[in-house]
Amino acid sequence: MNTITLIQPDDWHAHLRDGLALQRTVPDLAKQFSRAICMPNLVPPVKTVEEAEAYRERIMAHVPEGVNFDPRMVLYFTDQTSPEEVKKIKASAHVNAIKLYPAGATTNSDNGVSDIRKVYAVIEQLEEQQVPLLLHGEVTHNHVDIFDREKRFLDEVLSPLLQQFPNLKLVLEHITTSEAAQFVLEQGRNVAATITPQHLLFNRNDMLVGGVKPHFYCLPILKRQTHQQTLLEVATSGNPKFFLGTDSAPHSKNAKENACGCAGCYSAPTAIELYAQAFDQVGRIDRLEGFASFFGADFYGLPRNTNTITLVNEEQIIPTSLDYLDGEQIIPLYAGKTIQWRKV
Ligand code: OTD
Numbered sequence: 001m002n003t004i005t006l007i008q009p010d011d012w013h014a015h016l017r018d019g020l021a022l023q024r025t026v027p028d029l030a031k032q033f034s035r036a037i038c039m040p041n042l043v044p045p046v047k048t049v050e051e052a053e054a055y056r057e058r059i060m061a062h063v064p065e066g067v068n069f070d071p072r073m074v075l076y077f078t079d080q081t082s083p084e085e086v087k088k089i090k091a092s093a094h095v096n097a098i099k100l101y102p103a104g105a106t107t108n109s110d111n112g113v114s115d116i117r118k119v120y121a122v123i124e125q126l127e128e129q130q131v132p133l134l135l136h137g138e139v140t141h142n143h144v145d146i147f148d149r150e151k152r153f154l155d156e157v158l159s160p161l162l163q164q165f166p167n168l169k170l171v172l173e174h175i176t177t178s179e180a181a182q183f184v185l186e187q188g189r190n191v192a193a194t195i196t197p198q199h200l201l202f203n204r205n206d207m208l209v210g211g212v213k214p215h216f217y218c219l220p221i222l223k224r225q226t227h228q229q230t231l232l233e234v235a236t237s238g239n240p241k242f243f244l245g246t247d248s249a250p251h252s253k254n255a256k257e258n259a260c261g262c263a264g265c266y267s268a269p270t271a272i273e274l275y276a277q278a279f280d281q282v283g284r285i286d287r288l289e290g291f292a293s294f295f296g297a298d299f300y301g302l303p304r305n306t307n308t309i310t311l312v313n314e315e316q317i318i319p320t321s322l323d324y325l326d327g328e329q330i331i332p333l334y335a336g337k338t339i340q341w342r343k344v
C-alpha cells in the first residue's frame with residue numbers, strides 16, 4: 001500500500017508549554033492533529049477553568065492561518081482542588097478533564113496530589129459528573145525502583161481507587177508495561193489508556209546500550225522489549241480502550257544534554273508518521289485510524305473529525321534539530337533517522 005487516508009487524528013496527551021515555546025509547539029501539532037489535550041503542568045500549573053481559558057487563548061494566538069486546531073484543556077489536580085471546580089469543568093466548552101500527577105512524578109509535578117485519599121471528595125464529583133480523570137500512573141516513593149513504579153501504582157493506588165469509584169471515567173496516561181495494558185483490559189469501558197510513539201517504537205536498550213541517549217529519556221521511563229511488544233499488540237488490536245496520546249514534551253537541547261537531563265521526548269513534528277511506522281512494522285497499518293482518529297474522541301464523548309489526512313509510504317529523514325525558544329535548539333524524537341511514512 002503506497003498511500004493511506006485517515007480521518008484527521010487527535011492527540012489526547014500533549015505538552016505545549018507557554019510563552020515563546022508556543023511558536024514551535026502549536027504549529028508542529030496543528031499541522032497533523034485536529035485537537036489536542038493540552039497538559040496543564042506549566043509553572044505555575046493551570047488549576048482553574050478560568051486559567052485554562054486564558055491558556056487556551058495564548059495557544060490559539062499561535063495557530064497558523066488557515067489551520068483549524070481546537071485545543072482541549074485540562075486542569076491540574078492539587079490538594080486544594082474543590083468539588084465545585086468539577087462542575088465548572090462540566091459546564092465549560094473547552095475544558096474536558098482533570099489531570100492527577102502524584103507529587104514529584106514528572107516535570108513540574110511538585111504541586112500534584114500528595115495522597116489520593118485526601119481528594120476523594122473531588123473524585124466523587126468526577127464520577128458523578130462523568131468528567132474524565134487523567135492519571136500519571138506511577139508511585140513516587142524514593143525506595144521504589146524506577147522500572148517498577150507503574151506496576152506499583154496499579155496495585156497500590158489504582159485498584160483501590162476503582163473499587164471505591166467503579167464508574168469513574170479514567171485515562172491511564174502513557175502506559176509503558178504489560179501489567180498496565182492487562183489492567184486496562186480487565187476494566188469496564190470507563191477505563192482507557194493512551195500510548196506514546198516512543199513506547200511503541202523503542203525500549204530501554206535504545207536508551208542505554210552503546211551510550212546514554214538522553215533524547216529517549218522520558219517518564220514513565222522506557223521499559224524492556226517484552227513490554228514494548230505488549231503495547232504494540234494492544235495498540236494495534238482495534239480495542240477502543242487504547243488510543244493516541246503522544247506525550248510530546250519539549251525541552252531544549254541544553255536541558256536534555258545535561259548532567260541532570262530533563263525527561264521528555266519531543267515527537268510532535270512527525271508524531272503521526274512515527275505511529276504509522278510502529279503500526280506498519282507489525283503489519284497493522286489498517287488499525288491506525290481507529291487508534292489515532294476514533295477511539296479517543298469516542299471516549300471523551302466528542303464528535304469524530306470529518307476531514308482527512310494522507311500518509312505516503314515514502315522515506316523521510318527526521319530533522320536533526322529544530323529552532324526552539326529564543327536562539328535555542330530542540331532535538332526531535334528519532335532525530336536524523338529515516339522512517340518510512342510521510343504526511344503529505
Ligand atoms: N513525561 N516529561 C514531561 C511530562 C511527561 O509524564 C508526563 O506526562 C514534561 O516534560 O512535561 C515526561 O517525561
Ligand code: ZN
Pocket residue numbers: 106135136137173174219220
Ligand atoms: Zn505523565
Ligand code: ZN
Pocket residue numbers: 013014015039247249
Ligand atoms: Zn505528559
